[in-house]
Amino acid sequence: MKEISKILLDIKAVSLNPENPYTWASGIKSPIYCDNRLLLSYPEERDIVEKNLVKLIKEKYPDVEYIMGTATAGIPHAALIADKMKLPMGFVRSGNKDHGKGNKIEGEIFKGKKVLVIEDLFSTGGSSINAAIALRQAGFDVIGVIAIFSYNLKACKENFDKNDLSFASLTDYDELIDIALEINYIKESHLKKLKRWKQDPNDESWMAEE
Numbered sequence: 131m132k133e134i135s136k137i138l139l140d141i142k143a144v145s146l147n148p149e150n151p152y153t154w155a156s157g158i159k160s161p162i163y164c165d166n167r168l169l170l171s172y173p174e175e176r177d178i179v180e181k182n183l184v185k186l187i188k189e190k191y192p193d194v195e196y197i198m199g200t201a202t203a204g205i206p207h208a209a210l211i212a213d214k215m216k217l218p219m220g221f222v223r224s225g226n227k228d229h230g231k232g233n234k235i236e237g238e239i240f241k242g243k244k245v246l247v248i249e250d251l252f253s254t255g256g257s258s259i260n261a262a263i264a265l266r267q268a269g270f271d272v273i274g275v276i277a278i279f280s281y282n283l284k285a286c287k288e289n290f291d292k293n294d295l296s297f298a299s300l301t302d303y304d305e306l307i308d309i310a311l312e313i314n315y316i317k318e319s320h321l322k323k324l325k326r327w328k329q330d331p332n333d334e335s336w337m338a339e340e
Contacts, residue, residue: 132305132309133182134179134182134278134279134300134301135301136313137175138166138279138301139309139315141172142168143166143167143168144163144306146307146310146315148316148327149320151337158332161320161323161324161336162281162303162327164279164281166203166278166279180210180214183300184214186276186298186300187276190276190296191276193273194215194217194244194245194246195243196246197215197217197218198221198245198248199220199221199222199249200247200248200250201224204248204250207278218243220235220237221237222260223235241269241270242269244270244271246274247261247276248276249277250278250279251280251281252279252280254286255285255286255290259293259295272295274295274297275296276297277299278300278301280301280303281303281328282328283303283328322340323339326339
């Protein structure tokens with residue numbers, strides 16, 4: 131949705147800087163940085179995003195019975211969505227807790243319940259897929275994963291397909307750069323670099339694109 135892309139740019143949850151790229155934790159040089167946690171600090175914009183997430187869920191996953199967030203970025207959105215939809219909610223850690231019961235999944239285990247995983251963004255899909263696998267192993271019926279934003283990388287789709295998982299996002303990289311151009315956030319000359327990066331984020335030759 132273009133409205134969501136514009137919100138992310140307006141509140142600087144997403145930043146584009148093809149001339150001075152960011153370095154991700156993986157070492158990848160990227161023209162984009164996304165921090166959807168910032169949405170939590172903007173009540174009006176946050177409400178628009180959550181209402182549209184609920185709308186997307188009702189359209190694409192109407193039989194959902196349980197909401198699970200990914201730790202940590204997916205947890206607040208999962209809580210807000212579960213509250214709006216009056217559904218049970220829990221979350222999945224990246225690893226087992228190192229004390230107490232050592233849980234990886236927090237929340238009641240209802241085997242066979244149709245669960246939807248909430249993530250803040252998709253890059254390659256790894257953390258979302260790990261959460262979904264843990265839920266499957268616990269006996270849940272994982273019907274899909276949704277996020278606010280997706281980088282729309284080929285590797286992401288391949289990884290979800292490999293694990294037979296449905297996924298969807300409110301907006302994505304392609305839509306975002308179109309909006310960024312419309313509102314003069316970026317120049318026409320930046321488009322080639324931005325599109326080249328998406329083709330293969332590991333190939334740094336996009337930075338030399340004229």
